Amino acid sequence: MQQAAAASVSFAGTSAAQYVRMSTDHQQYSIGNQKQAIADFAAARNIAVIATYEDAGKSGVTIRGRPALLRLLQDVQSGTHAFSVVLVYDVSRWGRFQDVDESAHYEYMCRQAGVQVVYCAEEFASDRGAAASLMKALKRAMAGEYSRELSRKVFVGQCRLARLGFWQGAAPGYGLQRMLVDPAGTVKGLLREREHKSIQTDRVIVAPGGEHEVALVRRIYDWYIHHGVGCRRIADRLNAFGICNAHGRPWNPQLVTDILGNEKYAGTNVYARTSRKLDADWQRNPPSEWARSEGAFPPLIDRATFDAAQTIRTHRTQFLSDEELLTRLGEFVRFSDVVRADEIDRAPTLPAGKTYSRRFGSIQNAYARVGYEPDYRGATPEVFRATRSALQRCIEETTDGLVASGHCVDISVDGTTIRVDDELVIRFVARMILHYDRRSPRWRVRWPTYASPDLFVILRLDSAFETPLDVYVFPRGSLVPGDDLSLSIRSGSGEPFDMFRFPDGSILLELAARTNVEAFDGSLSSHSSHRYPGDADSRPESPDQEQAPAAGDCR
Structure with missing residues (x-):
């Protein structure tokens, strides 16, 4: 107890800034509630709050998209700040970072500049002792785990609703529209662009759009299947007719490809083809993880027509060997005045530029394979x-x-x-x-x-x-x-x-380099030992031990 008391710090008479943040999940963490709790804390300790940094409606999982916290860190590091304390409601308001070291890093940046971060609603608010540091690390881990668990539950719930036929995306695309329904399935009305449901128990379904849009979708499939018109030519034809896409802008080949390759036009609701967990990057999920619902809404084209389009799309690129792709690209770069990704998309004898990126890692790698050196930002x-x-x-x-x-x-x-x-x-x-x-x-x-x-x-x-x-x-x-x-x-x-x-x-x-870390009992943790080439015990177990590569063979 004496050590804890000695570690406690008094901030009486000091000037402070307050940082407040609110996401969209908890009303008890509203900006007003946080400011009131911080004001009570500051008044009880004779602290003057002279600045406010506010991130309203911002997720705490990452520092991206949090301009107030970024501005706070910049002001602290610049040395021009007039406060020596930053008051935060609790650890979760500072952030629900998935790496506890990232949360500690930003706090350490403040402390290194002479500014102490104080969490008003925590028991260790003004304590710098070892017990407080341990409790703070535990709170950081709990805050990050809460976001991970919430993200998992939300994703599972969205997949379940998608399998029931309810729409989980935003704009459904050209030729389709969103309809709001109540729990009994009764249609309540049309959801226009940028409109969202206001009652949690309501659901969203997809229905065919205007007659002219439905007719155009069917015409696109007809051109593609029966007349052999490619995506580029279809986009050019639509633009020549003065027809705009769902956003009121000109068409491009990718938009046409999306119509030809999405099962929603055949009445199938497909969700989770890609997913993004918290601040991780978007990733493509295997088909086994997709949430599917056959016959979820009235189709614009029948299944046979959709399958015929997929057969044509598959044979155009999938069965071309790497040598055939490079041969076509080599001929293109030799006889074209302008070599760019959009020009590759326009060329009728070439697949899309994304095909080259997918096959060879990047379009630059494909250029190198055919001996072409592009102009890089004006460089020779x-x-x-x-x-x-x-x-x-x-x-x-x-x-x-x-x-x-x-x-x-x-x-x-x-x-x-x-x-x-x-x-x-x-x-x-x-x-x-x-x-x-x-x-x-x-x-x-x-x-x-x-x-x-x-x-x-x-x-x-x-x-x-x-x-x-x-x-x-x-x-x-x-x-x-x-x-x-x-x-x-x-x-x-x-x-x-x-x-x-x-x-x-x-x-x-x-x-x-790996560093040995002491466990709580003073012993060295086995998980932190160095790994050396040829040391079989230092490598993770492999299902097939004979085929497990040595450390020097991993490149």
Whole structure:
């Protein structure tokens, strides 16, 4: 008790900022309730609240989409803040991060800048003792687990409703419309674009749209099946007729493909073909995990017509070998004045650009297979080739070093991302110099918004585009996804990102190294021991032990 009392800190007479956040799941966590609880806490301790950072209707699973928290962290790190305490209602309002270390990291960033984060509704609100730290870590884990469990329950419930024939998506697409029904199945009315149900027990079904839209969907299938008109030509024909799509915009081949390939036009409700859990990336689910409901709503075309369209679509690309795809692409790049992904989509003798990306990892890989070097953001082929070579050398050196240290390394198809020990995802990019003006050369930086890695490695190249100047290693959460930033040549001059700068990629070997962790009884945890090549006990068990690869064979 004396130790706990000694660890307690008094904030009387200090200035504080309050951070409040509300998602859409709990009304007891409303912004007003949080502010009132924080005000009572501050008044009882003579704390003056001078600033408010508010994220209303924001999920706490990730820092993305939470501008108030990002602004708070930026203000704290800038050193211009006038407060020394941040008051938060409880641990869950700070965030339900799936990695407890991420939650602790943002709190540590504040504490490192001299700002203490205090949770008003927790018993350890102003306690810095060991027991409080342990309880705080437990609360962080519980907050993250709550989101995971809630996400799982919501997904299972949505799949169950989809199997019953109820619509779980947003806009149903061209030729279809959403209808609101009560629990007894009685139609209550039409749901227009951006409208949602207001009663939880109500459900949404799909019905055929206007007669002219239904007729056009059937005409698209007729053109495609009986007249041999491809998706590009169908889109051009519709645009020439002045017909707009469901959003009032011109048609493109992908929209036509969606109509020809979606079972909803045959009356089948299909859900969960793709899914996204919390802040993870979207992933394609195998057909065995789809939620299906045959005859869920009146079909616009019969099943035989839909199956005929699928047969044509399958034979156009699936049975083309890699050699045939590359041969067609090689002829295209030799005789075309403009080589771009949209031009590939328009070419009648070529499949869509996505087909090349799916087969070869990326369209750039397909270009390389046919000996074509595209113009990369205005760079010459020589510069593009030198940039790519420098990036490949960096990735190979890092991969070889990790394998030599006993790590298992998997490389993505496009060769820009590696996964270490099936745990750590590292993505590499090379950045060329950009002269915004004569005095300030810079390098562009943007955190990837799709397939977000754990570490984002940026290789800065000099004006010759061959020699790497240095390496920046950004952990997840250090950059705002999607925002364009720039790195200055004036390294070491107080630049905000200097802490992430390293002379070479050897820092990645240190970051990936395993560390022995003490258990509560003081012994070393068996789960944290290093793994070495040839050490069979250090590798996970394989169903077929004879075929389990050694650590050095995982690339």
